[in-house]
Amino acid sequence: MRKHVLLFLLAVLSCSCLFAQDEDWGLDRSFRIALGPKVGAGVAVGSDSKNYNLNLGAGLGFQGGLALNAHLGRRHPASEGGTGLIGIEVEGLYGIRTIAVEGEAMGMSCLEFPVLLQIYPIPTLAIEAGATMVKGLKTVPGSLEVNNMVLGVGEMKSNDVMISFGASFNARFGLSVGLRYNLGMSNLAGNFDSKASSLMFSLAYLFKIVK
Secondary structure (H helix, E strand, O other): OHHHHHHHHHHHHHHHHHHHHHHHOOOOOOEEEEEEEEEEEEEEEEOOOOOOOOOEEOEEEEEEEEEEEEEEOOOOOOOOOOOOOEEEEEEEEEEEEEEEEOOEEEEEEEEEEEEEEEEEEEOOEEEEEEEEEEEEEEEEOOEEEEOOEEEEOOOOOOEEEEEEEEEEEEOOOOEEEEEEEEEOOOOOEOOEOOOEEEEEEEEEEOEEEEO
16 A cells, blocks of 8 residues: 555656756646545445345445546637646546345545546636546455355455546636546456445546646
């Protein structure tokens, strides 16, 4: 976990230093870079397994971390930089997803790294789509009793690449409000072929580091 966090922070620092050098050189940039904290909450749900009739239900999901946003181009030649049609957002998040299994709660903690392409119909509204790489960390409890079977779920630490899409409103002063759906694509474990998806509402405050 520490290695993934350090790599993400190193990438953010490298980008910041590079863009800061451009500012010192006095270039007329047509983009805006912003960085800041992001938190989210929503609903997580698992698809039912073909091997087990688990009667899966929805549970709560939470996440928090950092978001780095690059808004590219100009809406018009006279517009300020960072008002164009295209943007890119990269995030590093710690997430917790809870799924109900036969009335019991199964909680999964993970690291999430979304990478999304954004389209701006207007300068403050982004329609986004991309992928979220997920590194599973831990699942609790260690086992669940379902249909007279004991399932060992404590070792479910599967990796996933989720398909993510949504929209966000991004005020020029830094506040960002978003809604995103993450579609799970990978099995939670070996023959446990259920997949976890989530619908997340988020708040972020992004500070301009290059404008």
